[in-house]
Amino acid sequence: MSAPPRPVTPVGILAATLERVADGLAGVADVPDEVRDDLEHARALAGGLDPYLEQCTTPESPALARLAAATHEHDWSARDASAVFLEQEMLSGHVEGQTLKMLVAATRARKVLEIGLFTGYSALAMAEALPEGGRLLACELDAEVAARACRSFADSPAGGRITVEVGPAAQTLAALVTAGDQFDLVFVDADKAGYADYVATLLDGELLAPHGLICVDNTLMQGEPWTGTPGGNGKAIADFNDTVAADPRVEQVLLPLRDGLTLIRRAHVDQAA
Ligand SMILES: C[S@@+](CC[C@H](N)C(=O)[O-])C[C@H]1O[C@@H](n2cnc3c(N)ncnc32)[C@H](O)[C@@H]1O
16 A cells, blocks of 8 residues: 555645644643644644535545555556656545536536546546437547556446546647647646646637637636745746736636645637627
8 A cells, every 4th residue: 555645735735834833842841831722723724624614515426435445556666767647635525526426417518628637536536427429539648648547438338438548748738739629628637837728729619619618627726826835836836826817808716625636617608798
């Protein structure tokens, strides 16, 4: 069994930080009681949020639970150093998976595109909400992890709705534009530096259906955009968020779910005022 996943969300990092502060103060004699009480309350607020969200969310399907367990058990550090970097923390998981599944159902999406498959958790969650005849196309750079995802899909009744395209997502998107393809919902969850181009292609190339929804993951990027913490992806996400906010063609909302999920749609759709 691998080590438990490390915190990779703002609230998870906050909870771990408060634990360390509490540990650091444990042996300090002259901390005022009010400060200890406030710290205890902050620990309970931050540390209890994710378990409470899990508790109040519809349970994942047995196939999703098996896929998540296999992803966490796998030793990702044993991969070739020259291969695409992958780690168990990339898996979106229960609450985000159910959110995406809910969005597919609520928007009545029939064609879904995913950019960044990994072991297939979010793809399978969304595929579970597709109607009869619905299809999901997933883009993944790494052939090995794509094959792993496909093995998991074979283990689920919804897995047959998923097609995987291995290669750089930019190439796959370009081919889809040429083919005149269109999608009702797109989940963007691959290389963060590519986000701006992916969304531009979805809009400019008309890959997004007129009433379509784009869901973009990790748009809080562990708090790096507003705390200034140096990190590889914080700048890319901060720039991406600014670009989306300045684009008059779209309206968007950044939901503080897990590591941030931004929902984007074309601004002209259904606007009476
Ligand atoms: C965060 S993981 C996706 C997690 C997945 N959506 C889930 O919920 O479990 C990102 C994935 O994007 C893939 N990726 C990175 N760069 C890519 C690219 N240029 N084209 C396609 N896939 C890419 C990685 O190999 C990785 O599997």
